[in-house]
Amino acid sequence: MHTYTWIFIIPFILTLAMQLWLSFRQAAHVTRHRKAVPEEFKDKINLDEHQKAADYTLAKGRFGRIELLLSSVLLLAWTLGGGLNALDQGLRHFAMGDVATGVAVILSFMLLASLIDIPATLYRNFVLEEKFGFNKLTLKTFFVDLFKNTLLSLAIGVPLIVLILWLMESAGDFWWLYAWLAITLFSLVMMWAFPKFIAPIFNKFQPLEEGEVLSRITKLLERTGFNSQGVFVMDGSRRSSHGNAYFTGFGKNKRIVFFDTLLKHLSPAEVEAVLAHELGHFKRKHVMKGLVLSMTMTLAGFAVLAALMNQLTFFNALGVEQKSTYMALLLFMLVAPVYTFFIGPIMAWWSRKHEFEADAFAAKESSAKELISALVGLYKKNAGTLTPDPLHSAFYDSHPPASIRIAHLKQVGGVE
Numbered sequence: 001m002h003t004y005t006w007i008f009i010i011p012f013i014l015t016l017a018m019q020l021w022l023s024f025r026q027a028a029h030v031t032r033h034r035k036a037v038p039e040e041f042k043d044k045i046n047l048d049e050h051q052k053a054a055d056y057t058l059a060k061g062r063f064g065r066i067e068l069l070l071s072s073v074l075l076l077a078w079t080l081g082g083g084l085n086a087l088d089q090g091l092r093h094f095a096m097g098d099v100a101t102g103v104a105v106i107l108s109f110m111l112l113a114s115l116i117d118i119p120a121t122l123y124r125n126f127v128l129e130e131k132f133g134f135n136k137l138t139l140k141t142f143f144v145d146l147f148k149n150t151l152l153s154l155a156i157g158v159p160l161i162v163l164i165l166w167l168m169e170s171a172g173d174f175w176w177l178y179a180w181l182a183i184t185l186f187s188l189v190m191m192w193a194f195p196k197f198i199a200p201i202f203n204k205f206q207p208l209e210e211g212e213v214l215s216r217i218t219k220l221l222e223r224t225g226f227n228s229q230g231v232f233v234m235d236g237s238r239r240s241s242h243g244n245a246y247f248t249g250f251g252k253n254k255r256i257v258f259f260d261t262l263l264k265h266l267s268p269a270e271v272e273a274v275l276a277h278e279l280g281h282f283k284r285k286h287v288m289k290g291l292v293l294s295m296t297m298t299l300a301g302f303a304v305l306a307a308l309m310n311q312l313t314f315f316n317a318l319g320v321e322q323k324s325t326y327m328a329l330l331l332f333m334l335v336a337p338v339y340t341f342f343i344g345p346i347m348a349w350w351s352r353k354h355e356f357e358a359d360a361f362a363a364k365e366s367s368a369k370e371l372i373s374a375l376v377g378l379y380k381k382n383a384g385t386l387t388p389d390p391l392h393s394a395f396y397d398s399h400p401p402a403s404i405r406i407a408h409l410k411q412v413g414g415v416e
């Protein structure tokens with residue numbers, strides 16, 4: 001084995017061991033608390049609902065561990081096992097030039113990776129989600145989605161890959177700066193185009209009908225001085241009974257979208273409180289901060305890639321014989337998560353901090369009491385666990401655990 005391979009293998013093992021350990025901790029914690037509903041939720045959630053949430057969390061955890069092991073084996077097979085090298089050597093035979101070979105290698109890799117992923121996705125939707133009554137997908141919708149996704153990824157992805165590889169080949173020492181600019185511009189265009197041109201390929205959007213919900217929302221938007229291009233209802237129930245609400249777009253092209261499943265299960269006052277929380281993310285500039293952070297990380301990533309791609313050692317240590325821009329890009333994207341896993345808790349902490357701020361905003365502009373009631377309703381409906389392991393939560397959860405979040409809401413909203 002190459003000496004430098006250890007720089008990959010050691011963090012790889014550490015990350016995998018940590019992920020498994022956290023998953024087992026979560027399972028043990030949820031199992032321990034399965035017998036009784038936590039005191040503060042006793043009047044709103046019954047034992048059956050609590051145990052369904054526990055079983056759902058345990059089932060997702062078990063499947064998650066299998067997927068984790070499979071993806072780890074695959075990562076080793078692609079790199080040290082010689083998978084990428086074989087792909088590279090095979091396609092180099094056609095002597096198409098660096099950019100064309102690069103596009104062929106990256107596309108073949110992505111195609112193979114998505115094919116390998118299909119059984120797991122089928123299992124997750126048609127066995128796991130189905131068993132707990134969440135799956136609303138039919139096999140037809142599943143394959144139509146897959147087909148649309150593939151076409152869309154090709155239509156958007158190929159020009160982007162060509163551009164990045166061309167910059168890497170020909171733009172000189174500062175290619176990474178240009179590539180970063182290109183990616184940034186591309187993401188902004190996508191954010192703008194998503195609500196109008198991309199989301200409608202997969203779902204139907206209808207303006208929210210007149211009624212108590214709409215009049216409450218209109219008042220809330222006026223009160224907080226928020227301009228949007230309308231409030232829409234999305235037919236999320238075509239795929240899953242999990243509910244959600246979100247904002248998309250930016251600038252003048254902002255839209256508020258509610259899943260039909262969410263509107264069905266919440267009262268108008270609760271819907272208003274949920275929207276006030278989402279507005280809080282906007283008003284407290286969380287969306288902007290998130291964008292700046294991801295731009296900074298992309299820039300750092302490209303800078304590291306620029307330093308690595310001239311070192312033959314980088315390729316050899318990861319099982320690839322010859323240097324190339326496209327293989328540098330592919331290897332970097334494959335192995336980066338092994339190194340970034342341990343900054344996960346910092347990102348999760350930052351996100352939970354934003355959730356508290358958005359909750360405080362909702363308590364001020366709408367109602368803490370209604371938001372609490374909506375949250376409990378959503379935990380119940382989505383079978384979310386009320387008793388996560390604290391360490392697991394610190395690593396992964398973008399939202400604070402239910403009891404902590406509700407305690408905070410009671411405090412800022414002066415709710416008894």
Ligand SMILES: [Zn+2]
Nearest residue numbers: 277281355358
């Ligand atoms: Zn939030």
